[in-house]
Amino acid sequence: xxxxxxxxxxxxxxxxxxxxxxxxxxxxxxxxxxxxxxxxxxxxxxxxxxxxxxxxxxxxxxxxxxxxxxxxxxxxxxxxxxxxxxxxxxxxxxxxxxxxxxxxxxxxxxxxxxxxxxxxxxxxxxxxxxxxxxxxxxxxxxxxxxxxxxxxxxxxxxxxxxxxxxxxxxxxxxxxxxxxxxxxxxxxxxxxxxxxxxxxxxxxxxxxxxxxxxxxxxxxxxxxx
Amino acid sequence: xxxxxxxxxxxxxxxxxxxxxxxxxxxxxxxxxxxxxxxxxxxxxxxxxxxxxxxxxxxxxxxxxxxxxxxxxxxxxxxxxxxxxxxxxxxxxxxxxxxxxx
Numbered sequence: 001x002x003x004x005x006x007x008x009x010x011x012x013x014x015x016x017x018x019x020x021x022x023x024x025x026x027x028x029x030x031x032x033x034x035x036x037x038x039x040x041x042x043x044x045x046x047x048x049x050x051x052x053x054x055x056x057x058x059x060x061x062x063x064x065x066x067x068x069x070x071x072x073x074x075x076x077x078x079x080x081x082x083x084x085x086x087x088x089x090x091x092x093x094x095x096x097x098x099x100x101x102x103x104x105x106x107x108x109x110x111x112x113x114x115x116x117x118x119x120x121x122x123x124x125x126x127x128x129x130x131x132x133x134x135x136x137x138x139x140x141x142x143x144x145x146x147x148x149x150x151x152x153x154x155x156x157x158x159x160x161x162x163x164x165x166x167x168x169x170x171x172x173x174x175x176x177x178x179x180x181x182x183x184x185x186x187x188x189x190x191x192x193x194x195x196x197x198x199x200x201x202x203x204x205x206x207x208x209x210x211x212x213x214x215x216x217x218x219x220x221x222x223x224x225x
Numbered sequence: 226x227x228x229x230x231x232x233x234x235x236x237x238x239x240x241x242x243x244x245x246x247x248x249x250x251x252x253x254x255x256x257x258x259x260x261x262x263x264x265x266x267x268x269x270x271x272x273x274x275x276x277x278x279x280x281x282x283x284x285x286x287x288x289x290x291x292x293x294x295x296x297x298x299x300x301x302x303x304x305x306x307x308x309x310x311x312x313x314x315x316x317x318x319x320x321x322x323x324x325x326x327x
Contacts, residue, residue, distance in 0.1 A: 011307040018311065039227055046235035056234055065226050069233045076238040078269050083245020084254075085266035090246050101242040110270050113263060157318030160290045163278035164297025164314030170270050171301050179264045186268030187275040194280045206272030213261055 004120070008111075012128050015107050018161045019050070020135035025153045026053055027143020033061035037144045044140035048102060048133060052076050055199055074200035081207065082109045087117055089125050103129025110169035178216045185209035287327040293318025 023044065030040040035057060047053055052072035059068035082104055089112055090100040108129035115121040153159070174180045186209030190202040197205075278294040280286050297314030305313075 007306070014308040014311050018315070035227060039231060043231045043235075047231065047238055049238055052234060052238065056230060060227055060230060065230045068230050069237070072234045073237045073241075076234075076241055078273075079238065079241040080245040080248075081262070081265050081269060083242060083247075084249050085262040086246065087249065087262075097246055098243065101246050102239060104242045104246075106270065106273055109266060113266055113270075154290075155319065155322060157289070157293050157315035157320075157322070159286075160278075160293030160297070160318035161311045161315040163274045163290075163294045164301070165307070165311045166270055166274035166277070167294070167298045168301035168307050168310040170267055170274070171298075173263070173267050174271075179267050182261075182264040183267040183271035187271040190272035190276050191279060194276050195283050199283070202276060203269060203272045206268045207265055209268040210261055210265060213264065 005123075008124060008127060012111065012124075012131050015128070015161075015165050016131035016135040018158055018165070019107070019132050020139035021153050021156070021158055022050060022162075023136040023139020024143040024146065026050065026057075027140040027145075028147055029054070029143075030057045030140075031144050031147060033057050035060065040144050041137070041141055044137050047072075048136065049076050049105065050136070051199075071199055074198060074204075077200065078203055079104055085109075086112060086125070089117075089122055100126070100129070103133055105129065105132055106166065107132055107169075110166055114169050114172060178213060181212040181216050182209040185212050289318045289321035289326045292321055292326075 026044065027040055030043070030053075031037055035043070043053055043056075047056075049072075052075045055075060056068040056072045059065070059071060083101065086104075086109065090097050103126070108125050111128040112121045112125035115124050170183065174183055186206030189208050190206045193202045193205055274294075278286070279291055281290075293314045293316075296317040297310045300313055301307075301310045
């Protein structure tokens with residue numbers, strides 16, 4: 001248990017530090033795009049979703065506030081199925097549900113779902129969500145202070161760190177044949193539609209991968225008969 | 226105006242987050258739906274990882290990023306520790322860019 005705890009802390013620490021560094025670049029970019037320092041910090045605290053924040057800042061700077069809201073919400077709609085899938089992870093009173101929901105980000109969901117339902121999953125969820133919340137917001141604040149000095153984090157390869165981390169987290173669940181079929185089909189649909197659809201929609205379309213479930217089940221029955 | 230955008234995004238995002246959690250309690254989902262939810266989450270995360278690895282603003286993300294992610298995926302496949310996966314992916318992409326690869 002202690003061994004598992006130590007490795008969880010180390011893994012969460014790595015992704016939280018990376019997210020803090022991206023937060024620094026968010027703070028710097030937002031201020032450079034004309035968002036006030038106070039609003040930049042507030043944004044990170046209350047939205048707490050990196051992708052939507054970058055997208056919204058870009059669209060606001062382009063003078064399109066309506067698109068910023070629609071695109072940001074489209075991108076964040078995935079949290080609804082995430083909440084459904086988390087199951088009993090946020091049980092234990094209304095306070096936990098209210099606070100825990102705000103800590104729902106891709107990484108906390110992925111870390112949690114990589115563990116069996118129960119105390120281990122709950123610990124992973126809260127530890128990941130909490131660490132990311134702190135690091136992301138401290139990072140954004142630093143970025144506001146540092147401004148242009150923060151530069152772009154792509155130079156350090158951080159844009160590769162996030163997808164690699166997500167892949168690493170979902171890989172064990174892909175050993176299950178049915179989940180693998182659903183996930184790979186969904187990812188393919190998302191990739192194929194990305195050039196044609198606004199941000200956020202391709203990822204939601206990945207849910208069409210669920211059609212694989214009756215198919216894989218049917219072939220299993222066929223094989224048996 | 227910007228303040229209104231931030232408030233709308235914050236309220237909407239929180240509604241999605243809390244909505245899923247509360248719906249799960251309120252709706253008595255049939256067992257069949259319950260069992261496919263983890264697969265649905267895996268599909269969303271896989272799609273996020275794939276689009277983040279290969280695309281940038283709807284276009285191809287260049288070579289360095291996908292190559293770095295590939296290094297991470299191979300390491301994860303070979304059951305390397307998570308920290309190693311993340312750091313190696315970033316380092317590979319950074320080194321490629323240092324060498325002038327886009």
